[in-house]
Amino acid sequence: MIEPSEKAKRIISDMQAFIRDEIIPLEKKEQLQWGEAHPKAILADVWKRSCELGFYNVMLPEALGGAGLSVVDLCSVKEAAILTGSMLAPHVLGELSGPPRIGHLFKVASEVQVEKFLQPVCRAEKAVCFALTEAEAGSDASAIKTSALREGDHYVLNGAKRYISGAPYADFAVLLAVTGPGQGAGGISAFFVDLKGPDVQIDADYQVMSGGGSHGNIQLDNVRVPAENRIGEEGAGFKLAMGRITLNRLLHCPTMLGMAGLSLNLSLDYARTRTQFGKPIAMFQAVNHMLADMATELLAARSMMYATAALNDAGGDIRTQAPMCKLYASEAAFRIVDRAVQVHGGAGLIRGNPVEWMFRATRMMRILTGTSEIQRNTIAKGILMPA
Missing domain, CATH: 1.20.140.10 (Butyryl-CoA Dehydrogenase, subunit A, domain 3)
Structure with a gap:
């Protein structure tokens, strides 16, 4: 069997000790249960503490504050986290709402976007989700209908995203919408969308098979998004998402x-x-x-x-x-x-x-x-x- 590097082995050992000594006792203290919704306040504490110890960003390249691990090492760290038996293990690595979700965006995000959106995620101050799926766009991801109409210095977004992982506790979404109707995948753009803003509604009143609290629908009703929140060029969103x-x-x-x-x-x-x-x-x-x-x-x-x-x-x-x-x-x-x-x-x-x-x-x-x-x-x- 292929072995992880010595660096990865040290990270795994330290992470396992952290989960054993702090996270599992926290789960017992708070009486958390498998498959039940976990309060965001508890998740936020886990994100912050994991960030302090260097685990939250560990999957990022070194230039972004991560460990610069190989893919073999990344697989080893992720597998080892789950094997601890902690129900909060994915949150230690920020997998559901943190740096692994936005690391690739540093290459295309503007300086303003890095400062406003990406860095707060890496500091465990903000949580993010990725919003692509819709009622008629599952496997056929390019069939999304959510629209983004340019009006001066803003885009006006209308539509609905469904089954979005992390939506109930996310502060903002990396959201895909159609800016060029009739252009297929080439007419889709990506935006940073504030989920706490007006005219955005999160519906999390349902449970998926794995339990409640981790998935939600995003309803957009004439949501005004600054043009500076568009990620990359107009029409490049689908390529960015699939890259x-x-x-x-x-x-x-x-x-x-x-x-x-x-x-x-x-x-x-x-x-x-x-x-x-x-x-x-x-x-x-x-x-x-x-x-x-x-x-x-x-x-x-x-x-x-x-x-x-x-x-x-x-x-x-x-x-x-x-x-x-x-x-x-x-x-x-x-x-x-x-x-x-x-x-x-x-x-x-x-x-x-x-x-x-x-x-x-x-x-x-x-x-x-x-x-x-x-x-x-x-x-x-x-x-x-x-x-």
Whole structure:
């Protein structure tokens, strides 16, 4: 198995100690539950403390205050965070509302935008979300209808975004809207939109499978956005949004495989201690075969992910391998967690049990960030019509 660098190993060790000594005790003190909404005040404290210790920005390049890690190292750090078993682990790395969401924008943002939007995120003072998806624009992302009409020094935005991760606690959104009707992807622009401003409404009165509090809809009703908030050139928004899609597909894998690995570890512990008919259930072939299959699939998926990450770090082309990883990791992670629920029996069906939550969360991963069917389309194109 490909190993992370010594720098990444030190970061992982320090991060694990932080999560063990501060974050997990905080979760217990505040009586947080898997799959339930976590108060923004608690999240903000985690963001700030993680930022103070250097973990919040660790995934950024060194020039932006990050650790300058390779993709192999990034996968290792993300996977290790989930494996701690902390429900707030993704927030330690700012994955849901912080620097990883805006790091690539430093190359195109103006000095004013860097100071007003990007730096506050990196200082854990502001939270951000990415708003693309709409009712009729899911897999066909270029079909968005939200409009941005130029009026002097402002754009007037109208429309609705749906299922936006992080929207309930975000201060602003990187939002895509149509500035050139009839131009397809070339008519889409990106904007920084203040979600606390007038005529913006966040609807978070629903729960996705993984629980409440983390997704919301954004309603825009004649929202006036300064022209200086447009990111890059007019019509360049879709290209900007899709520019990192290949790497992002790969970087979603350590989160999924971290959940799979955590569910395996919890299942091993449970199988060793849960007794039936006078002996641990790990002694029954039906159970230990499930554990063996879980470990085997996890090894296969991790090997694929790290091999692809190493290829990327070496300058290789991963346009076909990255969707392969996202496809296989999401499908395998769900199968692994499904078996974890089976091993846990009735205990695995109870809300609040981490394997019950991971069952729902990994099921979502086969749809979010590009469905398995979209990944197969991309893979087929790559093997049938290689560049």
